[in-house]
Every structure is written in structure tokens, then in C-alpha cells.
Amino acid sequence: MLERASGLDRAGLVSRLTDPVATRTADFVLGMVERRRRGEPLQYVLGLWGFRRLELVVDRRVLIPRPETETVVDVALAELDGLGAGRPLVVDLGTGSGAIAISLALEVPRARVWGTDRSEAALAVARANLAGMGGRVAPRVRLAAGDWFDALPEELRGQVDMIVANPPYVGEEEVLPAEVAEWEPAGALVAGPTGLEAVADILAGAPAWLRRPGVVVVELAPHQAEVATGLAVDAGFGPVDVRPDLAGRPRALVGRLRA
Numbered sequence: 001m002l003e004r005a006s007g008l009d010r011a012g013l014v015s016r017l018t019d020p021v022a023t024r025t026a027d028f029v030l031g032m033v034e035r036r037r038r039g040e041p042l043q044y045v046l047g048l049w050g051f052r053r054l055e056l057v058v059d060r061r062v063l064i065p066r067p068e069t070e071t072v073v074d075v076a077l078a079e080l081d082g083l084g085a086g087r088p089l090v091v092d093l094g095t096g097s098g099a100i101a102i103s104l105a106l107e108v109p110r111a112r113v114w115g116t117d118r119s120e121a122a123l124a125v126a127r128a129n130l131a132g133m134g135g136r137v138a139p140r141v142r143l144a145a146g147d148w149f150d151a152l153p154e155e156l157r158g159q160v161d162m163i164v165a166n167p168p169y170v171g172e173e174e175v176l177p178a179e180v181a182e183w184e185p186a187g188a189l190v191a192g193p194t195g196l197e198a199v200a201d202i203l204a205g206a207p208a209w210l211r212r213p214g215v216v217v218v219e220l221a222p223h224q225a226e227v228a229t230g231l232a233v234d235a236g237f238g239p240v241d242v243r244p245d246l247a248g249r250p251r252a253l254v255g256r257l258r259a
């Protein structure tokens with residue numbers, strides 16, 4: 001919080017700890033401390049959070065980008081490389097802050113990326129993050145509102161090289177930590193009674209939008225890996241596997257459609 005208010009990095013802050021500060025800066029820090037004391041997640045209090053190479057604007061309109069999702073982007077990058085598409089067309093369904101979509105556009109310089117979300121409020125945050133990226137990335141990212149594939153223009157049907165998603169995957173009966181349940185948007189977390197509803201919708205809908213070869217990468221909860229693999233096979237994907245996150249838990253389902 002002190003780094004955020006002062007604009008200094010940690011080393012700079014330590015070297016200037018005894019400097020006086022403007023009242024406005026002190027008020028900013030005290031305001032942040034009070035919000036944190038009331039239980040608001042640090043990421044929302046700061047209003048900025050790191051994701052891979054990005055520093056993203058985050059607030060209560062969007063899920064806080066997680067380290068697991070950084071691993072999902074690693075998986076997506078490797079799969080995209082394997083496809084060998086010259087100017088790959090990628091769709092990030094449920095883009096939230098834009099973390100996945102903007103990272104892919106930044107890290108794959110020739111990729112064209114669509115980020116979609118049902119929440120207009122979330123898309124406003126993604127738009128702000130995209131605007132902060134400047135000319136090398138922003139022109140290659142399009143944002144669109146709507147329910148999963150409904151957000152995409154018809155002409156993309158059968159043209160997409162990769163679909164990536166970190167959809168809601170919590171079940172209605174699951175108990176979440178208070179800092180998550182009370183602060184993060186329910187629509188970004190809870191999928192429905194079983195928790196697998198959004199994953200199932202995406203896997204069932206993806207083949208119609210993918211080119212051959214094409215690939216889907218979907219983040220899920222470790223306990224969903226087996227059932228989700230079955231759903232992917234039923235939708236026509238093969239081979240299907242689930243890659244681990246940094247803690248070694250199954251996290252990113254990869255389903256391929258052969259040429």
C-alpha cells in the first residue's frame with residue numbers, strides 16, 4: 001500500500017521511510033488501510049494487480065486474476081505454438097479484466113484475439129486495461145459482450161484456432177473463503193448447482209467455432225478433471241488431457257481437434 005501511494009518501489013521506499021509525505025498521500029494510505037481492515041482484498045484496495053507481464057486495473061467488477069490462470073496461459077501459448085498458425089485467431093471466453101486475452105496478444109505478436117464477457121461491467125475494466133496497452137497490442141484485441149459464443153460474430157464460426165476460457169467453476173453449495181465470497185463477483189465464480197455448467201457449455205459449443213486443427217484450453221477445479229475430460233471427449237475432442245498448475249494439481253484441460 002505504501003508503494004502504491006508513494007509511487008516508489010520497495011528499495012526506494014525503504015531508503016525514504018523517514019521522509020515527510022503530503023497530507024493527500026497520507027490520507028490515501030490511511031484510506032487503503034481502512035478498506036483492508038474491513039476485509040477488502042488487497043488487490044481491490046490497490047486497484048492494480050500483476051498478471052504475467054501485465055499490471056492490470058482490478059476492482060469489484062472483475063475476478064482477481066490468479067496465479068493458476070498464469071499457468072493456463074503458459075499451456076495456451078505452448079498449444080498455439082504447436083498449431084503453427086501464422087496469424088492465429090484466439091478467443092478468450094469470459095475475459096473479465098482481460099488478463100488472458102491481453103497476455104496472449106502481448107506474448108504472441110501476430111495473434112488476433114477476441115475477449116468476450118456476459119458482464120458489461122467486467123468488459124469496461126477489460127477495455128481500460130486494453131487502452132493502457134498502446135499501439136502494439138490494442139489493435140489486435142476485440143472485446144464483445146454476450147453469453148459465451150453468442151458474443152462472437154457469425155463469420156468467426158469454424159475460423160478460430162484456439163478457444164481459451166477461465167469460466168466460473170464453483171458449485172452453488174461450495175463454501176468459499178469470506179474474502180472471495182463477499183467481495184468478488186458471484187457471476188465470475190459460481191457456475192450453477194454442480195459447478196461444471198459453464199465448462200460443459202464451452203466444451204459443447206467450441207467445436208463449431210474451431211478450425212481443424214484447433215484447440216480448446218479450459219481452466220477447471222482439480223476435482224473436475226475426470227468428468228470434464230469425459231465432456232470434452234463427448235464433444236468430439238481428442239486427444240484430451242489435463243495439465244497441472246504450479247502446485248501440481250490438474251488445472252488446464254486441453255482438447256484438440258485433429259486436421
Ligand SMILES: C[S@@+](CC[C@H](N)C(=O)[O-])C[C@H]1O[C@@H](n2cnc3c(N)ncnc32)[C@H](O)[C@@H]1O
Pocket residue numbers: 062063064065066069093094095096097098099100116117118119122146147148166167168169187188189198
Ligand atoms: C472466473 S472469471 C475469469 C476472468 C478472467 N478471464 C481471469 O481469468 O481472470 C469468469 C468470467 O466469465 C464471465 N461469465 C460468466 N458467465 C458467462 C457467460 N454465460 N457468458 C460469458 N461470460 C460469462 C464472468 O463475468 C467473468 O468475468
